[in-house]
Amino acid sequence: xxxxxxxxxxxxxxxxxxxxAVQDEIRRDLLARVGEQAAVVAAAPAGAGKSYFVVETIGHxxxxxxxxxxVAPTNEQVHSLVERITSVFPGTPVSFVHAQGRALPxxxxxxxxxxxxxxxxxxxxxxxxVAATIDKLADAHLRDGLGEFDVLVxxxxxxxxxxRYYTAADVASTHxxxxxxxxxxxxxxxxxPTFWRGGAEDPLQTAVGVLLRNHPSTxxxxxxxxxRLDPRAVPIARSFYPDHHFDAAVRPGVRQLRLDRxxxxxxxxxxxxxxxxxxxDHGWAYVTLPGAAVVMAxxxxxxxxxxxxxxxxxxxxxxxxxxxxxxxVLRARDIAVAVSHNDQKDLLRAIFDxxxxxxxxxxxxxxxxxxxxxxxxxxxxxxxATVTDAFHLDPGRLCVMLTRHRQACILVGRDTxxxxxxxxPPATPGxxxxxxxxxxDGWDAHELVFELLGPHHVxx
Amino acid sequence: MGIVMWRLGGxxxxxxxxxxxxxxxPFKIAVAGEPRNRDLxxxxxxxxxxxxxxxxxxxxxxxxxxxxxxxxxxLPANGLQLVVxxxxxxxxxxxxxxxxxxxxxxxxxxxxxxxxxxxxxxRFYARHSRTPGQALIVPLDRLLSEHWATLLSPLEQxxxxxxxxxxxxxxxxxxxxxxxxxxxxxxIGPEPTEDIxxxxxxxxxxxxxxxxxxVDPAVVTPLLxxxxxxxxxxVEPVWALIGRSxxxxxxxxxxxxxxxxxxxxxxxFGRHVDWVSDGGRYRTTDTPRQAAMTLRRLEQARSRYxxxxxxxxxxxxxxxxxxxxxxxxxxxxxxxxxRTVVRVRAVQRPLLTLDTDDPIVLPxxxxxxxxxxxxxxxxxxxxxxxxxxGSRAVLMLTTVARNDRLPALRGRATxxxxxxxxxxxxxxxxxxxxxxxxxxxPPAAPEPIDAGDAETPAAAVDGSAVADxxxxx
Numbered sequence: 060x061x062x063x064x065x066x067x068x069x070x071x072x073x074x075x076x077x078x079x080a081v082q083d084e085i086r087r088d089l090l091a092r093v094g095e096q097a098a099v100v101a102a103a104p105a106g107a108g109k110s111y112f113v114v115e116t117i118g119h120x121x122x123x124x125x126x127x128x129x130v131a132p133t134n135e136q137v138h139s140l141v142e143r144i145t146s147v148f149p150g151t152p153v154s155f156v157h158a159q160g161r162a163l164p165x166x167x168x169x170x171x172x173x174x175x176x177x178x179x180x181x182x183x184x185x186x187x188x189v190a191a192t193i194d195k196l197a198d199a200h201l202r203d204g205l206g207e208f209d210v211l212v213x214x215x216x217x218x219x220x221x222x223r224y225y226t227a228a229d230v231a232s233t234h235x236x237x238x239x240x241x242x243x244x245x246x247x248x249x250x251x252p253t254f255w256r257g258g259a260e261d262p263l264q265t266a267v268g269v270l271l272r273n274h275p276s277t278x279x280x281x282x283x284x285x286x287r288l289d290p291r292a293v294p295i296a297r298s299f300y301p302d303h304h305f306d307a308a309v310r311p312g313v314r315q316l317r318l319d320r321x322x323x324x325x326x327x328x329x330x331x332x333x334x335x336x337x338x339x340d341h342g343w344a345y346v347t348l349p350g351a352a353v354v355m356a357x358x359x360x361x362x363x364x365x366x367x368x369x370x371x372x373x374x375x376x377x378x379x380x381x382x383x384x385x386x387x388v389l390r391a392r393d394i395a396v397a398v399s400h401n402d403q404k405d406l407l408r409a410i411f412d413x414x415x416x417x418x419x420x421x422x423x424x425x426x427x428x429x430x431x432x433x434x435x436x437x438x439x440x441x442x443x444a445t446v447t448d449a450f451h452l453d454p455g456r457l458c459v460m461l462t463r464h465r466q467a468c469i470l471v472g473r474d475t476x477x478x479x480x481x482x483x484p485p486a487t488p489g490x491x492x493x494x495x496x497x498x499x500d501g502w503d504a505h506e507l508v509f510e511l512l513g514p515h516h517v518x519x
Numbered sequence: 520m521g522i523v524m525w526r527l528g529g530x531x532x533x534x535x536x537x538x539x540x541x542x543x544x545p546f547k548i549a550v551a552g553e554p555r556n557r558d559l560x561x562x563x564x565x566x567x568x569x570x571x572x573x574x575x576x577x578x579x580x581x582x583x584x585x586x587x588x589x590x591x592x593x594l595p596a597n598g599l600q601l602v603v604x605x606x607x608x609x610x611x612x613x614x615x616x617x618x619x620x621x622x623x624x625x626x627x628x629x630x631x632x633x634x635x636x637x638x639x640x641x642r643f644y645a646r647h648s649r650t651p652g653q654a655l656i657v658p659l660d661r662l663l664s665e666h667w668a669t670l671l672s673p674l675e676q677x678x679x680x681x682x683x684x685x686x687x688x689x690x691x692x693x694x695x696x697x698x699x700x701x702x703x704x705x706x707i708g709p710e711p712t713e714d715i716x717x718x719x720x721x722x723x724x725x726x727x728x729x730x731x732x733x734v735d736p737a738v739v740t741p742l743l744x745x746x747x748x749x750x751x752x753x754v755e756p757v758w759a760l761i762g763r764s765x766x767x768x769x770x771x772x773x774x775x776x777x778x779x780x781x782x783x784x785x786x787x788f789g790r791h792v793d794w795v796s797d798g799g800r801y802r803t804t805d806t807p808r809q810a811a812m813t814l815r816r817l818e819q820a821r822s823r824y825x826x827x828x829x830x831x832x833x834x835x836x837x838x839x840x841x842x843x844x845x846x847x848x849x850x851x852x853x854x855x856x857x858r859t860v861v862r863v864r865a866v867q868r869p870l871l872t873l874d875t876d877d878p879i880v881l882p883x884x885x886x887x888x889x890x891x892x893x894x895x896x897x898x899x900x901x902x903x904x905x906x907x908x909g910s911r912a913v914l915m916l917t918t919v920a921r922n923d924r925l926p927a928l929r930g931r932a933t934x935x936x937x938x939x940x941x942x943x944x945x946x947x948x949x950x951x952x953x954x955x956x957x958x959x960x961p962p963a964a965p966e967p968i969d970a971g972d973a974e975t976p977a978a979a980v981d982g983s984a985v986a987d988x989x990x991x992x
């Protein structure tokens with residue numbers, strides 16, 4: 060019942076209800092299959108609240124006293140899962156089984172219910188909820204065994220490759236695979252990673268891919284919601300999910316970003332300030348430097364990115380959203396800088412540290428998967444490139460960069476980047492039994508993103 | 520053993536000519552005339568298959584003991600090294616091997632066992648060629664482009680003659696001119712150029728007409744001479760090029776890590792020969808388990824090979840220095856007794872100051888390995904400041920001091936992200952695949968790989984003689 064005069068809900072009830080219905084159906088499906096060799100897949104767009112869904116589902120499974128193993132590809136992702144489980148279900152026993160030197164951060168380890176047993180201890184004690192990376196779970200299973208689990212829950216299942224899934228899959232007969240299909244696919248450092256492509260044995264297909272290939276009748280549920288992105292961000296995000304419809308959970312105008320007016324003596328930052336104003340007003344800004352072919356870790360691009368973050372903080376960026384009563388000042392840790400290469404990361408990390416911005420996250424798209432920030436400044440994968448290639452066209456990389464933010468995203472590139480896509484797309488190899496084409500998909504996604512960002516273009 | 524191969528245009532799965540023999544020595548040549556005819560094809564390839572199988576077995580006969588811990592293995596003292604002109608030839612030999620290794624009986628008659636054995640060997644060599652740093656099968660285009668810095672693009676480097684001309688252009692000739700000329704005239708194979716194919720077509724047509732359907736060696740052998748001469752003329756310059764290239768490379772000293780990598784090669788070679796000798800057969804495709812384990816093995820081999828190359832060859836370290844993945848400079852201070860708190864107590868962690876010649880930008884906390892101890896513990900960047908024309912980096916060793924872990928004071932040292940030891944030892948995966956990696960229904964058995972051999976090949980289409988060209992648009 061809505062009382063007269065009550066503030067309207069910041070959420071779009073139709074979107075939230077539709078998502079809740081899908082989530083309930085996934086859990087019903089999963090519980091109905093416990094004890095069978097079967098799996099349920101939950102595919103989600105960026106920021107659908109997957110991790111929260113995973114945690115809630117684990118709560119349901121534990122209510123049935125089922126023994127659960129929950130895994131994710133990286134330690135950071137598992138740390139975050141342990142933290143969320145103990146936040147949503149305080150005191151719930153969670154055993155984090157980890158490799159040497161990969162213990163939980165102290166703040167999480169100290170939470171009630173959290174323990175860090177060896178694999179053997181977890182097995183002997185029949186710990187009811189075990190969290191680990193997919194590699195560690197597989198290693199522990201091969202060495203000492205962890206005992207049989209009722210359900211294996213894999214978070215970020217589109218990041219996990221079939222090779223890793225091979226061993227981990229044996230710990231339980233029933234699986235729940237949750238993931239974001241728009242993110243980066245598993246990759247290899249080999250010169251010919253496509254050697255097995257198209258074959259059922261391909262170790263580099265995703266965990267979801269190998270499951271669906273061998274068991275095509277497995278149900279795939281699509282979560283029709285993004286909770287992280289607001290309505291202004293959704294059209295661009297949809298470029299990366301052509302077969303998956305979703306909407307923003309929050310209503311338009313709920314999230315707002317405000318900045319102080321540029322003060323006197325800041326004329327030299329006029330273009331930077333224009334970009335920040337555009338991002339604050341519209342949620343997007345696309346900043347370009349003059350066209351040039353530059354080295355990967357281009358110092359000029361890095362300087363623009365530093366100026367954007369410095370000015371954002373200097374102009375006292377304040378944000379409000381569905382979780383806040385009024386405007387709150389953004390902290391450095393609410394901001395992330397996304398890049399494609401480690402040398403770009405190293406360069407930015409060093410200059411951000413020198414500028415006293417050590418709390419700003421600087422990382423590659425691979426490492427930012429699954430994380431959320433208020434504002435993201437992204438180094439365009441094609442910035443200053445002379446040719447396109449599969450790595451830089453990868454739609455997953457651009458998707459991660461453009462879908463980590465809640466308030467605004469600023470993409471930094473060069474005037475000539477778009478010209479790279481003016482010609483005919485390159486010929487790409489085809490593989491029997493394997494339909495996706497990362498190069499052509501990436502070409503399309505990049506073209507669409509350039510077009511959608513056109514109105515937000517600012518010249519640096 | 521050197522091998523040169525030529526295929527028919529548009530016939531990727533048939534070798535029109537195979538030449539083999541000791542590198543820089545005389546070669547033998549096998550020419551089928553009409554390689555699409557199974558009898559002629561097998562008859563022609565039989566001597567090559569026999570020689571290859573004999574050489575492989577002979578190389579594996581001489582064994583030496585290798586002891587690691589409590590385990591002793593008997594590895595071949597050497598392996599049979601195959602030398603080919605380029606990576607395309609490796610692929611072509613792999614296809615030939617794949618074809619021969621799985622031959623089926625025809626009308627109750629088994630194919631020559633040497634053919635099938637040679638097929639297994641070729642298949643092994645082609646698959647082993649994926650291992651970074653291996654030297655059992657050496658495509659010279661790759662070897663030369665890794666050993667020499669030239670003006671050629673990666674595409675141009677696939678032409679062995681162009682590479683050879685860049686390295687030794689001849690007195691008074693610019694390397695560019697020499698390689699451009701070589702590229703224009705050299706025919707390396709295995710794919711024939713159009714001019715070669717036109718001649719081959721005429722010769723094959725004449726051969727087929729003359730033999731009038733016969734596959735009797737007494738009839739066919741004399742008729743083969745024009746085609747054999749044609750291919751012999753094509754092989755001779757390639758054979759000479761291979762000999763010259765190998766001779767030049769043999770003059771270079773081997774890197775220290777070569778012996779270790781070749782030991783891995785010998786181990787793989789010995790395992791393969793033992794498997795084949797015991798009647799073992801290879802699957803046509805990997806199981807999910809084999810693919811997963813191969814992926815990990817190859818990734819580790821690649822990482823180690825890249826590290827070893829850069830550490831042993833200063834020129835190979837240059838890209839890492841440029842990408843800020845390595846720093847080089849003079850050690851100006853070394854504090855072995857420096858202590859820092861790790862978890863709860865202060866422990867010894869030596870500090871080192873490195874003055875670099877060029878400015879560097881590195882974030883604090885980045886891990887770098889001293890190239891002289893790249894198998895050991897890393898150093899961590901503590902700080903980087905400007906210093907003279909370069910930078911001053913302070914690094915902290917992440918373990919206790921030991922003589923072999925510390926570079927000499929006032930000596931030159933290089934630190935990089937490269938290391939020669941992997942983080943863990945991967946365990947063998949369970950033999951039985953989990954249900955997720957098995958199909959719900961087993962796939963139907965495939966037909967034999969040579970099932971279509973009895974069928975008459977479709978007639979070739981000549982664009983200039985097509986009655987209705989629109990049908991092909």
